[in-house]
Amino acid sequence: MVDAETIANCGFDLQVNKIRRFQVRSDDIFIVTYPKSGTTWMKELVPLVINGGDIDSIKDTPPDARVPHLEFTVSDDPLLKHLQATLGVNEDFDLNKMVSPRTIVSHLEAKYLPQQIEEKKCKVIYVSRNPKDVAVSCFHFVQAVTSSRSSPGYESFSAFLLDFISAKNDAQCVIYGGSLWKDHVLHWWSRRHDSNVLFMFYEDMKQDLIGNIRKVAEFLEVKLDDNVVDKIADHCSFDSMKKNPMALKSDYCSQRLKVNPTQDSPFVRKGKVGGWKNYFTVADNELFDSLYKVWIKDSDLKMQFDL
Ligand code: A3P
Numbered sequence: 001m002v003d004a005e006t007i008a009n010c011g012f013d014l015q016v017n018k019i020r021r022f023q024v025r026s027d028d029i030f031i032v033t034y035p036k037s038g039t040t041w042m043k044e045l046v047p048l049v050i051n052g053g054d055i056d057s058i059k060d061t062p063p064d065a066r067v068p069h070l071e072f073t074v075s076d077d078p079l080l081k082h083l084q085a086t087l088g089v090n091e092d093f094d095l096n097k098m099v100s101p102r103t104i105v106s107h108l109e110a111k112y113l114p115q116q117i118e119e120k121k122c123k124v125i126y127v128s129r130n131p132k133d134v135a136v137s138c139f140h141f142v143q144a145v146t147s148s149r150s151s152p153g154y155e156s157f158s159a160f161l162l163d164f165i166s167a168k169n170d171a172q173c174v175i176y177g178g179s180l181w182k183d184h185v186l187h188w189w190s191r192r193h194d195s196n197v198l199f200m201f202y203e204d205m206k207q208d209l210i211g212n213i214r215k216v217a218e219f220l221e222v223k224l225d226d227n228v229v230d231k232i233a234d235h236c237s238f239d240s241m242k243k244n245p246m247a248l249k250s251d252y253c254s255q256r257l258k259v260n261p262t263q264d265s266p267f268v269r270k271g272k273v274g275g276w277k278n279y280f281t282v283a284d285n286e287l288f289d290s291l292y293k294v295w296i297k298d299s300d301l302k303m304q305f306d307l
Contacts, residue, residue, distance in 0.1 A: 014071045014108075022074050022114040027101040028122045029220065031067065034184040035107050036137035037129035038202040040267040043067040044247055045236045046103050046125065049217050053228035055235055059246060068095060070106040070114075109179040110187045121196045125216065126188040129202035130303040131181045132276035132288065135164045139279070141266040157279040165291055182295035189301045203273050203304040209233045238271040274306040 031046060033039040040063070047058050047066050058066055073095050095102065106113060117124065129137075139160045143153045154160040162168075167180045192199035198219040205212045210233045217224045224232075234240060241247045247268060280288065 015075045016112055019071055019074050019108065019112060020115055022070065022116070023096075024114050024116040024120055024122055025100055025102065026120040026122065028117075028120075029101055029103045030070075030113070030117060030122055030124045031103065031105040031127065032110075032113070032124055032188065033105070033107060033127045034129070034134060034179070034181055036134050036141060036266075038127045038200075038205065039105060039107070040247065041202075041205065041236060041241070042125060042127050042200075043103075043105055044241060044244075045213065045216065045232065046220075048232045048235065049213065049220055049222055049224065050101065050103070052222070052224065053231045055231070061246075063247065065093065067103045067105050068093070068098075070095075070104050071108055071112075109184050123196050123198070123220065124188070125198045125200060125219070127200045127202060127205075128185050128188070128303070130273070130276075130305045131185075131292070132280060132305055133202075133273060134181060135161055135288075136276045136279045137266070137269065138164060140269060144266050158281055158284050161280075161284050161288070165288065180295075186296070186299055186301065189299060201304065203307060206271075206273050207307060209236065238268070241268045242271075273304065276305070 029046065029050075031039065031042045033042070043063050043066070048055065051057055073093065095104065116122075136157070139154070139157050142160065154163075164181075188197065188199055191197045198216065200212065200215070210229055213229050213232050213236075214224070217229070235244075
């Protein structure tokens with residue numbers, strides 16, 4: 001059951017009921033992530049898997065036109081329409097006019113996603129990332145946003161962490177509708193054996209990108225030669241994406257919040273596993289670990305906090 005009519009995110013009003021009623025096609029592919037878990041990475045990778053590694057055919061298309069954000073595209077916020085142009089997306093961009101198979105991305109918690117995803121058994125690729133690195137990545141996003149608005153931002157990572165673990169819905173925060181990391185991830189972890197769900201780990205992708213591209217291809221029932229997989233891995237490596245202006249040109253939130261993507265984009269920033277150690281104090285870590293234990297006490301989910 002969803003009670004709220006709208007969820008505030010980054011100053012947009014996301015229209016829950018409209019999103020829930022969105023008409024899906026059975027061959028739609030959904031990429032679902034908690035923010036800062038590798039969304040941009042998967043958005044770059046999936047279209048290439050589908051088109052057999054044809055980089056030329058995607059290189060001039062903005063990522064948000066190739067793989068649109070469900071919640072931003074479906075919601076009727078006039079500002080969103082205006083921002084589409086800034087992102088290089090046609091103002092009249094319409095999900096209904098996209099050619100199948102469509103790849104659509106969402107940060108929404110499962111209870112807010114279109115009901116038909118279940119009915120039509122659409123393929124869902126869920127990307128998870130250890131919550132300590134997610135928290136640090138979110139912190140950088142929020143700080144980039146606030147600095148671009150000349151507002152003070154959080155005085156420390158520790159202060160941000162308190163909001164992160166309680167999903168306090170700061171208007172500028174990346175956290176959607178007060179969704180906690182654990183609620184987002186544990187739902188899809190419990191569904192990982194469903195035939196239409198592929199549960200991925202950011203940390204696994206870091207360790208073995210080629211193997212994980214094969215996993216995505218197998219899930220999407222696409223046959224790829226080894227040389228094509230290598231080509232996709234090369235294009236989607238952190239270093240290549242960091243140099244790829246089109247990959248950096250992404251996201252309605254950063255446009256809305258006037259994040260300058262050319263200054264160390266929060267979407268392709270450090271791309272490391274374990275970077276949290278440079279931010280968590282001993283006290284932060286103790287607090288987080290004790291909470292995390294409670295979060296996952298009934299689950300066999302094992303996140304990798306380091307490689
Ligand atoms: P960091 O802020 O830790 O560097 P999202 O796209 O969900 O917002 O996630 C952004 C995070 O994914 C950022 O993490 C970014 O650097 C990382 N990322 C983006 N592309 C990547 C790639 N090709 N390889 C590894 N990490 C990547």
